[in-house]
Amino acid sequence: MPRKVLIAVGDKSYTDILINTFQQHTEDFTLSSQEVLHRRFLQEIVEIETPEILIIHDYYLESDYNRQELKDKELISFLKDMRIQFEDSLRIVYLCERPKGDPILSTIVSLGIMDIFNTNSFDLSVFVEQLKGKPQFSKVAKFLSSEIYSDTSKVKEVEHRSSEEEINENESEADENPNYEKQKQVVQKVIEKKVVQKVVNKTTIKRDYTFHVHNHNEKIVGIPVKKKLVMIGSPIERSGSTFISHLLARCLAKMGVSTTYVESPFSKSYTYDRFFGHLYSDEYKSKFYQFSKYIDPKIKSIYDWSKSEVDIICKHPTKEPLYQEEDVSFDALIKVLFSSNSTVTIMDVGTDWQYELYQDVFDIADHAYFILEPDIPFIQHFEESSEKSIEFLQKQLQSDKSSLVGNRFDKALMKNELLKDLYLEKMITHLPSFPVTDVFQAQFQGLFLNDTKDYEKQLESSLRPLLEDILPGDFLKKQKKASGVFKGLFNKKISVEKAESKGEETTV
Numbered sequence: 098m099p100r101k102v103l104i105a106v107g108d109k110s111y112t113d114i115l116i117n118t119f120q121q122h123t124e125d126f127t128l129s130s131q132e133v134l135h136r137r138f139l140q141e142i143v144e145i146e147t148p149e150i151l152i153i154h155d156y157y158l159e160s161d162y163n164r165q166e167l168k169d170k171e172l173i174s175f176l177k178d179m180r181i182q183f184e185d186s187l188r189i190v191y192l193c194e195r196p197k198g199d200p201i202l203s204t205i206v207s208l209g210i211m212d213i214f215n216t217n218s219f220d221l222s223v224f225v226e227q228l229k230g231k232p233q234f235s236k237v238a239k240f241l242s243s244e245i246y247s248d249t250s251k252v253k254e255v256e257h258r259s260s261e262e263e264i265n266e267n268e269s270e271a272d273e274n275p276n277y278e279k280q281k282q283v284v285q286k287v288i289e290k291k292v293v294q295k296v297v298n299k300t301t302i303k304r305d306y307t308f309h310v311h312n313h314n315e316k317i318v319g320i321p322v323k324k325k326l327v328m329i330g331s332p333i334e335r336s337g338s339t340f341i342s343h344l345l346a347r348c349l350a351k352m353g354v355s356t357t358y359v360e361s362p363f364s365k366s367y368t369y370d371r372f373f374g375h376l377y378s379d380e381y382k383s384k385f386y387q388f389s390k391y392i393d394p395k396i397k398s399i400y401d402w403s404k405s406e407v408d409i410i411c412k413h414p415t416k417e418p419l420y421q422e423e424d425v426s427f428d429a430l431i432k433v434l435f436s437s438n439s440t441v442t443i444m445d446v447g448t449d450w451q452y453e454l455y456q457d458v459f460d461i462a463d464h465a466y467f468i469l470e471p472d473i474p475f476i477q478h479f480e481e482s483s484e485k486s487i488e489f490l491q492k493q494l495q496s497d498k499s500s501l502v503g504n505r506f507d508k509a510l511m512k513n514e515l516l517k518d519l520y521l522e523k524m525i526t527h528l529p530s531f532p533v534t535d536v537f538q539a540q541f542q543g544l545f546l547n548d549t550k551d552y553e554k555q556l557e558s559s560l561r562p563l564l565e566d567i568l569p570g571d572f573l574k575k576q577k578k579a580s581g582v583f584k585g586l587f588n589k590k591i592s593v594e595k596a597e598s599k600g601e602e603t604t605v
Contacts, residue, residue: 102126103148105133106192107158109438115152118221125229126150134436136160139175143187150228151179154192169201176208188212188232202240213237322354322440325567328459329502330446331468332479332487337504338468339367341528342445347545348560349441350406351553352576354568357439360411362420362430363449368411372404373543383412384436385420388429405545408437427454434458441567451486464566465499469520471510476519494523500566503527526562 102119106112112132119126129146133139136158143151153172160168179187190212191205202213211232214224227236329345331338339360346358360368362385368374374381382398392398402409410433418424434442444462446455459465467490469479479487493499501520503510506527510516516524531546539546547556557564565573 099123099125099127100149101129101146102150102152103129103131103133103143103146104152105139105142105158106152106154107134108154111154111157114221118225122225122229125225133158134432136171136175140178143179148187150188150190152190152192156194173201173204173208176205176210180208188228190214190228197239199240202237206237206240211237213240215240322569322572324439325441325463326434326444326458326461327441327567328444328446328455328462328465329468330450330465330490331448332450332482332490333470333475334448336468336470336475337528338447339445341466341468341502341504342443343368343371343545344528344547344556345560345563346407346441346443347405347547348557348564349567351547352564352568354441355408355439356406356441356443357408357410357437359434359442359444360409361445361447361449362412362425363422363452364447365419366412366414366417368409369414371540371543372409374402374411374413376543377402377404381413382417384410384433385412385425385429386417388432389420389424391418391424405548407545408439410437422452422454425454427457430454430458448486450489451484456489459493463498464563465493465496466502466525466563467494467499468504469501469524470504471506471516473515476515480519499523500525502563505530525566526559528556528559 104112104115106115116128119128129148131142131146133142139153139158155168155172160171162168162171176189176191179189189210191210192214193202194217195202195215197215199215202215205213211234212227213236327345329338329342342358346356349356358368360366360383362383369381378399380397380399381402382400384400386392386398387400402411412420434444444458449455469476479490482488494501501523503520503524503526507529508527511521511524511527531552535549535552536546539549542549547553
């Protein structure tokens, strides 16, 4: 009888290769309908799916921790819990890139994990044949050592020290961010969700191939770039939040920063038609549909779409509903936002601030930009309205993470006493009014405006204060000195080669 396999690798390219490998051996293995994208969901999905084989990658599967020793402690604690809870009914396969003498490997062996692959390339046929047979201690005996992790007293000492470091790290994060406690409370809501689904594209990999995965995510030429969640919206429709969201996403992508643009599920569909989605795939649907009650597993659907190096999550105008608040839970929205491996995720809120879940997401966002037009009745409404969404914006504008962005602003307008008194301190930048003909022509060609002639440098200059907000200063300095050198460095590269000879290399 086929054994159920749950993949918790956290890297799409890596996962696709494993899926295709197991699909060639359906008499021995069946794949779980779910895929784990983050460690915070790992235990719940294992308990729900009850697989017989769990495949984990210790590096690609993301963690809430940044420091490696805390990530290791988290994973070891999970493995220990799984062994206690499931005993031998759950076979755990541990994938990593660690040297043979790494004490972590010795600790994992001591927990009864008998399937460890510790190199960035291995023969898939050997991998499959090993999983077809019974676990063998001889396969992992080489990882045992008499180092610190095999000494119980020292293990406790290390765990105690790691706990203290974890507390110090949490205190440090709390000092840096006054909203830290609120962020922790909000993120914990994600754990309550019981279903994570993902449809992956299929590729063909022969069983005698090996593969190498090189992860450049969140690091460019030695400069770490933290993941960022950016919210962009406005108190009034047609103010340009979508326009500026698109421009910022493309500007980041042109600098080599992997970026995802997310359209609000509550607004009318716009981005799909704006970038000629029908030419990409009529079977495309947003990940909001993937996580919703409307999903029909009998209908073929594609959930991934990229336009000019920007990953896009937007609604299909005719094949998805206009979602209501009860259709999109906080947990579902968080899973959509974190389903991408992009470094920067831009949430285009538009004017949907009245939804409570956006007010919750604000607490975990890194930056929020409110788009403002130079229109006096508009400004008066923003300053005096008692509408719930406007009151929320007025309150959140006081946050250090919030800034105003002027759209269709002339530089001279900021000398006006009204605008100077109200917004000088919070207005981080402003964009001019672009010729209607040029904007329309970009739409007619399905292009970002910053990909059209004469606008790339002008827009980068206008968006520079936002880039300085989002990206590390050292990265921007290097990028400025060597323009164009960084293109594509955030991509993950997979080289696929046969056992006896080198094959082709593909950038994904």
